[in-house]
Amino acid sequence: MAFTPTKETYSGKVYSVAIGTGDGPVTFGGENVLPFHSFEGATPNKPVIAFEIQDVPPSDWPENVRKPFESVSGDPVTWAKYCQDELKAAAIALRLVGTHPDRENRSPEDAAKTVKDVLAAIKVPLIILGSNHAEKDSPVLVAASGAAKGGNCVIGKAQEANYKTIAAAAMANNHKLIAMSELDINLSKQLNILITQMGFEKERLITDPMCSALGYGLEYTYSVMERIRLAALTQNDTTMQPPMLGDIGMYVWKVKETQAPESDLPHWGSLEERGIAWEAVTAVGLLVAGAEFLIMRHPKAVAEVQKTIEELI
Amino acid sequence: MALSGVEIFKLLPKTNCKKCGHPTCLAFAMKLAQRQATLDSCPDVSEEAKKILGEASAPPVRPITFGSGDKAVKMGEETVLFRHDKKFVNPCAFAVEIKDTLPETEMAAIAERVMQSEIDRVGQKLRIDAIVLSNASGDAGKLEAAAKVIASKAAGVPVIISTKDAGAAEAAAKSFTGKRPIIYGVDSSNAEAMAAVAKANKAIVGIAADGLDELAALTEKVKSLGVEDMVIDSGARKAKEIIEHNTLIRRAAIKKNFKPLGYPIVNFMQREDGLHEALVAAIGVAKYASIIVLSSIEKWKNLALFTLRQNIYTDPQVPMQVEQKVYNIGEPKAESPLFITTNFSLTYFIVSGEIENSKVASRLAVMDCEGLSVLTAWAAGKFTASKIAQFITESGVEKEIAQKELIIPGYVAILSGSIEDKLPGWKITVGPREANAIPAFLKTRT
Numbered sequence: 001m002a003f004t005p006t007k008e009t010y011s012g013k014v015y016s017v018a019i020g021t022g023d024g025p026v027t028f029g030g031e032n033v034l035p036f037h038s039f040e041g042a043t044p045n046k047p048v049i050a051f052e053i054q055d056v057p058p059s060d061w062p063e064n065v066r067k068p069f070e071s072v073s074g075d076p077v078t079w080a081k082y083c084q085d086e087l088k089a090a091a092i093a094l095r096l097v098g099t100h101p102d103r104e105n106r107s108p109e110d111a112a113k114t115v116k117d118v119l120a121a122i123k124v125p126l127i128i129l130g131s132n133h134a135e136k137d138s139p140v141l142v143a144a145s146g147a148a149k150g151g152n153c154v155i156g157k158a159q160e161a162n163y164k165t166i167a168a169a170a171m172a173n174n175h176k177l178i179a180m181s182e183l184d185i186n187l188s189k190q191l192n193i194l195i196t197q198m199g200f201e202k203e204r205l206i207t208d209p210m211c212s213a214l215g216y217g218l219e220y221t222y223s224v225m226e227r228i229r230l231a232a233l234t235q236n237d238t239t240m241q242p243p244m245l246g247d248i249g250m251y252v253w254k255v256k257e258t259q260a261p262e263s264d265l266p267h268w269g270s271l272e273e274r275g276i277a278w279e280a281v282t283a284v285g286l287l288v289a290g291a292e293f294l295i296m297r298h299p300k301a302v303a304e305v306q307k308t309i310e311e312l313i
Numbered sequence: 314m315a316l317s318g319v320e321i322f323k324l325l326p327k328t329n330c331k332k333c334g335h336p337t338c339l340a341f342a343m344k345l346a347q348r349q350a351t352l353d354s355c356p357d358v359s360e361e362a363k364k365i366l367g368e369a370s371a372p373p374v375r376p377i378t379f380g381s382g383d384k385a386v387k388m389g390e391e392t393v394l395f396r397h398d399k400k401f402v403n404p405c406a407f408a409v410e411i412k413d414t415l416p417e418t419e420m421a422a423i424a425e426r427v428m429q430s431e432i433d434r435v436g437q438k439l440r441i442d443a444i445v446l447s448n449a450s451g452d453a454g455k456l457e458a459a460a461k462v463i464a465s466k467a468a469g470v471p472v473i474i475s476t477k478d479a480g481a482a483e484a485a486a487k488s489f490t491g492k493r494p495i496i497y498g499v500d501s502s503n504a505e506a507m508a509a510v511a512k513a514n515k516a517i518v519g520i521a522a523d524g525l526d527e528l529a530a531l532t533e534k535v536k537s538l539g540v541e542d543m544v545i546d547s548g549a550r551k552a553k554e555i556i557e558h559n560t561l562i563r564r565a566a567i568k569k570n571f572k573p574l575g576y577p578i579v580n581f582m583q584r585e586d587g588l589h590e591a592l593v594a595a596i597g598v599a600k601y602a603s604i605i606v607l608s609s610i611e612k613w614k615n616l617a618l619f620t621l622r623q624n625i626y627t628d629p630q631v632p633m634q635v636e637q638k639v640y641n642i643g644e645p646k647a648e649s650p651l652f653i654t655t656n657f658s659l660t661y662f663i664v665s666g667e668i669e670n671s672k673v674a675s676r677l678a679v680m681d682c683e684g685l686s687v688l689t690a691w692a693a694g695k696f697t698a699s700k701i702a703q704f705i706t707e708s709g710v711e712k713e714i715a716q717k718e719l720i721i722p723g724y725v726a727i728l729s730g731s732i733e734d735k736l737p738g739w740k741i742t743v744g745p746r747e748a749n750a751i752p753a754f755l756k757t758r759t
């Protein structure tokens with residue numbers, strides 16, 4: 001019997017989002033098919049991976065992911081330049097974790113200065129992330145947005161509790177915005193609607209349905225992403241058409257599998273390779289589910305995921 | 314395409330005899346359409362109807378049991394394209410390749426690693442499921458000798474014999490009599506001879522095609538030669554082709570009930586680099602592979618792939634649960650804090666993860682609430698003061714701790730008084746509502 005493949009054509013399309021300026025802008029999204037289904041539609045842009053750096057030294061990162069940045073991570077500018085120049089990062093994600101009230105509790109002004117310095121030092125696009133403290137993120141990201149005006153950066157993350165101030169700041173300074181909700185397609189849709197009702201263009205949004213690490217709820221993120229992407233494509237639901245973010249590194253590098261030494265758990269094998277594999281497998285899982293934009297930490301994991309993306313396109 | 318209830322009804326005797334246990338033939342037809350009843354319950358159905366219904370109701374991806382005994386692997390039976398629609402049924406098998414060109418000691422060493430690969434994760438036993446014995450030498454004698462080594466060193470592990478030479482396949486299959494091996498390598502040049510060997514040895518046929526068209530033609534041919542059980546390889550090796558072919562195969566089977574591609578897929582994922590191989594394999598786990606062939610099985614790689622397979626193949630409608638008990642996080646001493654939460658796996662993972670992040674050794678009492686999260690369990694009456702009190706008392710945890718203090722989730726603060734009533738001598742402390750506030754909460758206590 002001759003085989004006629006069933007090809008799908010979809011009514012919807014993911015928005016392409018371009019970030020950065022000058023000679024270093026990058027674009028992701030834009031496809032009108034499920035992830036890597038180039039056999040039945042257009043996939044004009046590859047997923048983009050941003051290297052994660054912090055405004056304070058990564059004392060909270062496990063040793064195996066701290067080590068590759070040991071000589072540069074004392075200063076965010078040096079760290080950012082290292083990622084750009086040595087690791088050929090496509091983008092830099094600066095997490096202002098030092099502003100968290102339980103951490104160094106740095107002020108919004110300090111954060112703004114760090115943002116300015118990092119932005120001035122790099123050519124690749126910058127993603128500016130708060131410390132995930134809903135209250136403190138408001139003033140911090142408002143100040144950071146202003147400091148990065150004209151940089152066409154990505155600001156994140158706007159959540160239900162603080163989206164108004166953060167979205168307004170991103171809008172006023174012409175940035176893109178990450179909208180994050182907690183593992184629920186309806187919450188994600190609702191937040192995107194609320195933000196666009198403020199006048200923020202949906203073509204400038206990035207959806208973060210919340211990441212989970214391999215073995216720690218990855219199946220939830222996987223299925224929420226897959227459902228969001230199907231809603232965007234099959235139902236042409238414009239509120240579900242922004243590209244999606246997988247904020248991989250911070251979820252992966254706190255689970256036991258990335259930290260427990262082989263001497264404690266001999267049947268788990270080499271800790272160094274296990275940690276890298278954990279981050280890379282989580283990333284590939286989410287790429288297959290529909291993420292177009294990833295934030296990651298370990299240089300080897302990023303390189304291997306990049307290699308896999310090349311094999312997929 | 315599966316038949317509708319009304320289409321099935323037309324083929325039934327329409328006597329409403331009730332012998333099937335349903336009030337009418339129509340009611341029975343509806344149950345058949347939903348796959349909640351089987352046709353054997355009807356004593357009067359015609360042979361013709363049986364044939365039509367049997368073909369239409371066969372699962373779109375043929376169920377196949379590979380291997381025998383307690384290490385046998387079930388494959389196929391899949392019914393959906395996306396895991397949120399319905400549980401993916403049979404988790405893919407991981408197989409490692411052993412070439413017959415290797416020295417016997419190395420073959421034995423890999424076989425030993427397969428035998429030792431089992432890991433327990435959240436109550437499930439996960440392992441490297443199978444071995445691919447490949448005829449890299451091209452020599453039938455070498456393949457036969459290697460088969461003997463594997464049959465003795467990896468006894469009970471299902472085996473795929475990979476060769477294009479029917480004579481070599483025959484010689485190797487003798488070592489796996491009654492063990493349901495797969496004989497892989499069937500193509501247009503050798504289909505008759507290979508199918509005959511498979512038939513004589515009660516083996517499953519592994520099709521090695523070049524493209525989807527040839528694949529569909531080959532399964533039809535092998536079926537006409539009298540072999541029903543097959544696994545299929547379209548020849549896809551690059552990640553891009555693997556996604557494309559696996560998707561088109563699964564779609565054809567599920568959406569069109571296209572029988573020539575309604576078989577479990579085997580993907581050969583071997584790569585030079587172990588991590589790169591793991592990432593390509595991860596794509597296969599998510600996208601419809603039933604057997605994934607690897608070149609190496611490092612422990613770290615196995616753990617990551619087993620975990621991904623477990624994640625993808627969990628039932629999206631049934632929450633994953635962890636075992637009810639008091640878990641130690643770090644090395645708690647008598648004065649370390651004691652938390653309680655429910656046994657929804659995500660709740661457990663998040664709470665235990667945040668406690669670990671805080672670097673304060675603690676005890677975490679995880680109570681069986683049928684896999685519900687804290688608020689849902691409380692609303693459903695499964696996380697109540699009396700049940701919590703009973704669990705804490707029966708756990709015997711009070712013998713291990715200096716001060717009888719229990720930290721409850723902030724969302725059930727309302728329970729603190731009644732738990733204190735039911736646990737005399739205990740202090741109940743209300744913890745944070747969200748797990749991410751646990752590190753700060755623990756910091757303020759010290």
